[in-house]
Amino acid sequence: MTYLDTLLFVALPYVAIVVFLVGTIGRYTTAGFSITSLSAQFLEGRSGFWGTVPFHIGILILFLGHLFIFLFPDLALLWNSNPVRLIIHEGIAFTFGLVVLVAIVGLLIRRWTHPRLRMVTSPMDIAIELMLLFQVVLGCWVALGYRWGSSWFAADLSPYLWSILSLSPETDAIAAMPWVIKLHVVGAFIIVLIFPFTRLVHFLVAPLHYLWRPYQVVMWYWDRKKIRRADTAWQSTRPHNN
Amino acid sequence: MDVRSQISMVFHLDKCIGCHTCSIACKNIWSDRKGAEYMWWNNVETKPGTGYPGKWEDQLIYKGGWEKQGDDIGLKGAGKRKGLTNIFHNPNLPVIDDYYEPFTYKYLDLIESPAGDDQPTARPVSLITGEPMDIKMGPSWDDDLSGSPDYARNDPNLASLSPEEQAAMFQLERMAFFYLPRICNHCLNPACVASCPSGAIYKRGEDGVVLINQDVCRGWRMCVTACPYKKTYYNWQTGKSEKCILCYPRIEAGYAPACMHSCVGRIRYLGVVLYDADKLHDVACAEEDQLVDSQLDMLLDPTDPEVIAAAKANGMADSTIKAAQGSPVYRFVKEFGMALPLHPEFRTLPMLFYVPPLLPVMASLGKKQNEDQELNTIAKRWDDQWLYDTSTEDLWGTIDESRFPLEYLASLFSAGDTEKVKIRVKKLMAVRIYRRHKTVGDISKERAEEALAEVGLTAPLADDIYYLTSLAKFDDRFVIPPAHREEAIEMLENTGDRKGNLGFGFKEGTARRGL
């Protein structure tokens, strides 16, 4: 294990995770106003559909796929044990990788060429978009060049990531990986590191609770029944919502 | 009975002079910020016309409001399924060009240009990109352009008129139009609230003001689609949606909202109405021809002992009940029966009511048939040949054959029911006849009383209408319930304290502090 490996696969992950946790929680609690999707559709119109939608759907599927293998490596290995299924798996991953690749390039061009969108683009937006582009290119490369990449992920990288999380980092497996995969892993940690400072934070506030909420929201500043009673006026009751 | 209070408004359209003072007052206080330049929380549009944003009433384009789905209602273009599936790209979102691209002029060029043979000019530049631009559209671009093909003829409400009626209307196009000032209606069944995936929009229980919590809004943009009145706006700079806040910091301090305070025509009235929240769902789901009636039925009589008892049981302050009893809105809407909600068919149960305009309806325009024909002496003359007839010889003649098809007004104010508009316009007319009897005296008492009786008014009621329409002082027009100081402190937390701030309420827990 070289110093570089330790730096990239032990130090970087921990720094990234700590910064991610402190950064997102801090931003959510102290600067909630800054957390938004920053949608540019309003300035652009209908044409954005062809970039935004494939990008979001593609990257969500890729993310969930990675998450699944990370959580259930045995299931992934079981699936991959048959070569046909392995090819299907890698094929799907590669297809969505390509979709996202095309979409990101499209979105970058759109940001660059649309004068209105340029006005609402920050350097960080470009930085994170380039990082994602970098990741997707590497991911596609892995899917194409190392067709058993997903089994590697399940067999070697998932245990590595778990070893990081359980605070007993094991880097032998990752140190032996091809450099493309190493770069992909490093890229992932860099994205985790800068995540709290980018517009990606809107991913964490995906409004799934909408599904359970009643449609109408009424907020009362005071509990209306208690406010009129002298003995309760100054007690601490949380305002309720109905 | 679940009695709640709502701050509600009446706009008396006969009195609006289209001066846009209200819009400017609002803009100066709330939306003079980057990203908000294009927003007019208060706007005044010329009707017939396409309005702002263009054709906002056409829900085939914008998919706003609620629609009947079986026995229930659902959002037309948003909601849980449509909202979440369209969250990456909302196909029903208006874009900035549907409003207009905000612009300014390079005034500095006037001063800093080097001396030359030509006058320096201040070129228009976009407030988004800073680049020079050709202005294609601006705030109230269609002002007074009622006759123009681009605006008046594209008014979605004309769909309810026959081609002949449309033709007749446009013959008079140069004189027949009126102004429609619009703000957020602070609806009882707000589509904006229901459509917000984040739950950032909420209705305040105490006074019914609808607000967007800027800390919780994540820019999913569904409210912009869902509000059928297009009164939520997406701030392209902050990535958050914003809307009229009914100047709640002013209301809490006992002042009228800025648009109302500054209204030159004094057309605006604001007061509390009490309503029965148990009926909300049924009213919102009512059949289209029942919508107006059931919405008005939901408003409760604030002097009824039962209502008062139920209000108190619900924790309503005595001062609020008292304000409801003196509410000019309740008088106009329920006692006088003269005001109607705008586009009730959107089913948001808007709490801004309009007294429909009499003037564009009232007069008829006739041409002298032959040289010998006597033109009515008390009527105004257009010129020697044309008669702009506002005479009262034949009591309702001008309304029954009005130059402004009542269908048009009905499409705006009563989901197409002309009778509802007609009775209200007749009331306006009856009060005029009655006042003419009182002041000019050329109309007999009998005729005046006949006119009043026919529309169900009495002389004292007509006096009240006259007073509240023409003479009402500030405190008569705005009956604002005191926000109890202990509540006001909580509500005012985080409110912008200077011009240019985001002056919004934040949906945070109200940490208790002693006074």
Ligand code: SF4
């Ligand atoms: S007018 Fe529109 S923004 Fe205002 S409360 Fe109604 S639905 Fe919401």
Ligand code: SF4
């Ligand atoms: S200030 Fe009053 S009179 Fe003037 S346009 Fe606005 S509503 Fe009409």
